[in-house]
Amino acid sequence: MIKEIDTNHGKIKTPAFMPDATYGSIKSISFTDAFNSGIREIVTTTLHLEQKIGSLNIKEMGGIHKFMGWQRPVLSDSGGWQVFSLINAQKGSKNFITEAGCSFIDSKTGKQTFLSPENSIDIQLNLDSDILTALDNPIGASESLKLRKESIKLNTIWAERAIKRFKEQSSTKNKKILGGVIQGAGDFELRKTSALELLEMDFDIYNFGGIPMYYGESWKSEKEYRLFHEMLVFLAKLIPANKFKYAMGVGQPKDIAFCVDTGWDLFDTVLPTRNARHGLLYVSSPEGEEEIKYTGSGELKNSIFTYGVQHLKSLRYKMDSKPVDSNCSCECCKTVSRAYLRNLLRLNEPAGFRLATIHNLTFYTSWMKLLRNSLLEVQK
RNA sequence: CCGGAGAUGGCGGAGUGGUCAAUCGCACCUGACUGUAAAUCAGGCGCCCUUAGGGCUUCGGAGGUUCAAAUCCUUCUCUCCGGA
Numbered sequence: 001m002i003k004e005i006d007t008n009h010g011k012i013k014t015p016a017f018m019p020d021a022t023y024g025s026i027k028s029i030s031f032t033d034a035f036n037s038g039i040r041e042i043v044t045t046t047l048h049l050e051q052k053i054g055s056l057n058i059k060e061m062g063g064i065h066k067f068m069g070w071q072r073p074v075l076s077d078s079g080g081w082q083v084f085s086l087i088n089a090q091k092g093s094k095n096f097i098t099e100a101g102c103s104f105i106d107s108k109t110g111k112q113t114f115l116s117p118e119n120s121i122d123i124q125l126n127l128d129s130d131i132l133t134a135l136d137n138p139i140g141a142s143e144s145l146k147l148r149k150e151s152i153k154l155n156t157i158w159a160e161r162a163i164k165r166f167k168e169q170s171s172t173k174n175k176k177i178l179g180g181v182i183q184g185a186g187d188f189e190l191r192k193t194s195a196l197e198l199l200e201m202d203f204d205i206y207n208f209g210g211i212p213m214y215y216g217e218s219w220k221s222e223k224e225y226r227l228f229h230e231m232l233v234f235l236a237k238l239i240p241a242n243k244f245k246y247a248m249g250v251g252q253p254k255d256i257a258f259c260v261d262t263g264w265d266l267f268d269t270v271l272p273t274r275n276a277r278h279g280l281l282y283v284s285s286p287e288g289e290e291e292i293k294y295t296g297s298g299e300l301k302n303s304i305f306t307y308g309v310q311h312l313k314s315l316r317y318k319m320d321s322k323p324v325d326s327n328c329s330c331e332c333c334k335t336v337s338r339a340y341l342r343n344l345l346r347l348n349e350p351a352g353f354r355l356a357t358i359h360n361l362t363f364y365t366s367w368m369k370l371l372r373n374s375l376l377e378v379q380k
Numbered sequence: 381c382c383g384g385a386g387a388u389g390g391c392g393g394a395g396u397g398g399u400c401a402a403u404c405g406c407a408c409c410u411g412a413c414u415g416u417a418a419a420u421c422a423g424g425c426g427c428c429c430u431u432a433g434g435g436c437u438u439c440g441g442a443g444g445u446u447c448a449a450a451u452c453c454u455u456c457u458c459u460c461c462g463g464a
Contacts, residue, residue, distance in 0.1 A: 022416050043415070081415045107417065133415085181415085209415075248415035255414080270416045277419055278412085315409070348419045 001299070002375050003265060005244060007073040007130035008175060009065060010040070014244065014265035015375070017256065017368045018043045018075060019273055019361055023052055024068050027273050028353035029361075031070045037330060037358050038365030040072050043268040046123050046133075047079035051106050051113045055126035063128035075268075076129035078162075079104075079115045080136030080181060080209065081248075097137070099154060117161035125169055125176070131205065134162030136181035138209050143185075152190050155183045156197040163201050179205035179246055186227050188234060195238045205244040205266070208235055229258060233298075236263040253282060253367050257294040257305050260371045272360035277353045279313035279345045282363040283325040296374075303374050307367070310338070312356070317342045330362035331355065 005012040019026050019034065022045045026034050034042070044064065049055060061067045064074055083102050087095040094105050101116030115123075120135040135158050139151035159180045166178050180203035184190035198206065210228070232247065236259075239245050246266035247259045256267050272282065285291045288308010296303040310317070310324065320338040332341065332355035344352025 020416065027416080028419080045415080048416090075415095077415050082417090084415090086417070136415095138415090207415080246415090251414045269414050270418085271414050274413065274416065274418065274420085278421095280413075311411080345419090350419080353419065 001241075001263065002372060002379065003244070005073075005131070005177065005265075006175075007177065009071055009073045009130050012041050012073050012266075013372065015256075015260045015368060015371055016041060016266055017364050018266065018268045019364075020045070020268055020270050021068070022270075023048050024064070026361075027357070028277060028350060029357045031068060033331075033354065033358050034070075034361060035072075037361035038369070039361055041075065042070065042072070043075045043077055044068075044127075044129065045077045045079065045082075046120055046127070047082045047104060047113060047115060049076075049127060050079075050115075050123050051104065051111060055123040059126040059128070065128065073131065074127075074129045075131035075179075075266075076124045076127055076133060077248075078120045078124070078133040078135040078181070080133070080138060083136070084138035084140070097154075099157065101135070117158040118165040121162055121165040121169065131177045131179060132166065133207065134159045134166075134178060134180045134203070136183060136207075136209055138181075138183050139185055141185035141187070148185060148187060148190055152184055152194050155181070155194060159198055159203075160201060163203065177204045179203055179207045179244075181207040181209040181248070182235060183209045186224070186231065188231070191231060191235060192238065195235060199238070199240070203243070205246050206235075206239045207246040207248050208232060208250070208264070209248055210250070229255075232259055232264065233262050253307055253364070254292055254294040254305075256367065257296075257300070257371060260375070261294075261296050261298040261300040263299065272364045273357050276356035276360040277345075279311060279342075279356070281310040281312050281324050281356060282360050282367075283308050283310055284327040287325045287327070299378055300371075300374050301378075303378075305367075305370065305374075307363075312338060312342050313346055314342075324359055325363070328359065328362060328366075330359050332359040332362075 003014045005014060018041045019039055021042045024044055026042065049058065058064055058067050065071055082104060083097060086104060087093070087097055087102060096103050101114055104113045104115065105111070106113070115135060117135045121132060124132040137151055137155040137158060139148050163178060163180065170176050180198040180201060182191060182195045182198055184194045195206070210231070236245060244266060245264045247264045249269055250256060250259055250267050251269050252271065259267065285306035285308045288310060291306050291308055294305045312324070317338045322338055323333040323336070324338055324341060325333050336355060341352055341355055345356060
C-alpha cells in the first residue's frame with residue numbers, strides 16, 4: 001500500500017528504498033549524486049558514527065543533516081546488526097554481549113564503544129536522525145534453541161528499555177519515529193513471540209531483522225530462500241496496518257518486489273552500492289545477461305517485473321560501446337560506454353565507482369517508482 | 381679481451397638432485413556480494429582427458445652424468461657489472 005511517513009525532514013513516500021550511508025557517507029558518491037539518482041532518504045549507522053566521529057561531536061556540529069549536507073530524512077540503525085556480525089559471528093574476539101548491552105572494539109584503533117539500549121537511543125538523538133531504531137539482538141538459525149530463546153528474550157528486554165528511554169527523551173515539538181526490530185531467525189514461533197512482545201510496546205515501525213537469516217552460505221539454498229519469503233509473509237500479517245513495516249537489509253530487486261507485494265514499506269541494502277563498486281550493474285531486462293523476473297501474487301497480482309544484470313568487468317564488455325542501459329538516463333548512461341566504465345572499474349578508479357553507484361541507485365529508485373506506480377494502479 | 385654474476389611459465393621473482401607442472405606477487409579469466417570491519421572475497425590460470433584422478437611437453441640452446449635434473453658437468457648463445 002502507498003503510504004507516507006512524516007518526518008522532521010520531509011515525507012517519505014513508501015514503499016521506499018534507502019541506501020546505506022554507514023559511516024555518514026554513501027560510499028563513493030556525494031549526496032548531490034544520490035539526490036540526482038532519485039534518492040530521497042538514507043540510512044546511517046549508530047555504532048560506526050559513534051566509533052569514528054562521536055555523536056556528541058556531530059551534535060555540536062549541528063546534527064547529522066547539517067554535518068553530512070543532507071536535508072532529507074535520515075534513518076539511523078541501532079548498531080544491533082553489529083551485535084550479530086561483529087560479536088556473534090566472531091567468537092573469541094574481545095567483543096561481548098551482556099544484558100546491559102554490548103561492547104565493540106574497533107580493530108584498527110582499539111577504541112572500545114559500549115552500546116546499551118539506552119545510550120543507543122541517546123546517540124541517535126544526538127545525531128538528530130529522523131527515524132531511530134531500538135538496539136536489537138539478532139541470532140543465527142544455527143544456534144541452539146535454548147540460545148535462540150534467550151536471545152529473543154534479551155531482544156525484547158532491550159526493546160522495552162529503548163522505547164522507555166525514547167519516550168523520556170523525546171520532546172513533543174521534535175517529532176521522532178522509532179522502530180523496533182523483530183528477531184527469531186528462521187523459527188516461526190520465535191518470530192511470533194518476538195513480534196507480539198514488541199507489538200505491545202507500540203513502536204511506530206516494525207522492522208524485520210533478517211538478512212541473512214543464516215550463517216554461511218546455506219540460507220541461499222532454495223529451501224531456505226523460500227523460508228525467508230514465507231517468514232516475510234508471516235510477519236507482515238502479524239503487524240497491524242497502521243504500522244510501517246521495514247524489511248532491513250532487503251535486498252535484491254526481486255526480493256524488494258516480493259516484499260512490496262506482501263505489504264512491506266521500507267528497505268535498505270548495500271547491494272546496489274557495493275555491487276556497483278564490484279562491477280555488478282542492474283539494468284532493464286533486455287540489456288542484461290539474463291532476465292530476472294518477479295511475478296506478483298499478493299497486492300501486485302498479475303503484474304510482472306523484470307530486470308537484468310551485467311558483470312561489467314567481464315571480457316564480454318571490453319569493446320562494448322553501448323551505454324550500460326540505453327533505457328536509463330543517469331549520468332553514467334548518458335556519458336560513458338560499458339567499455340569505458342569497465343576500464344575504470346578494473347583500474348579501481350574512483351570515477352568508475354561513482355558512475356556505477358549512481359547507475360545502480362538510479363536503477364533502484366526507478367524500480368521503487370515502478371512498484372509504487374503498480375500499487376497505485378491496483379488501488380484505483 | 382680478462383674477471384665476475386646471471387638466463388625460470390604474460391611480467392616480476394622463489395626454487396640449487398627426488399615430495400616440482402614448479403612457492404609468492406602482479407596481470408589475466410570466472411564467480412560471489414543482502415540492517416557495509418567489503419576499491420572486498422573465493423576459485424581458475426602449460427597442454428589434453430567432463431570431475432576424482434590421469435596422461436603429455438616445460439625452467440636460454442645443444443649434449444652429458446644419474447635410477448632420478450629447473451637444480452650437477454661440458455659447450456654454445458645472450459644479458460648485466462667491474463677492469464683493460
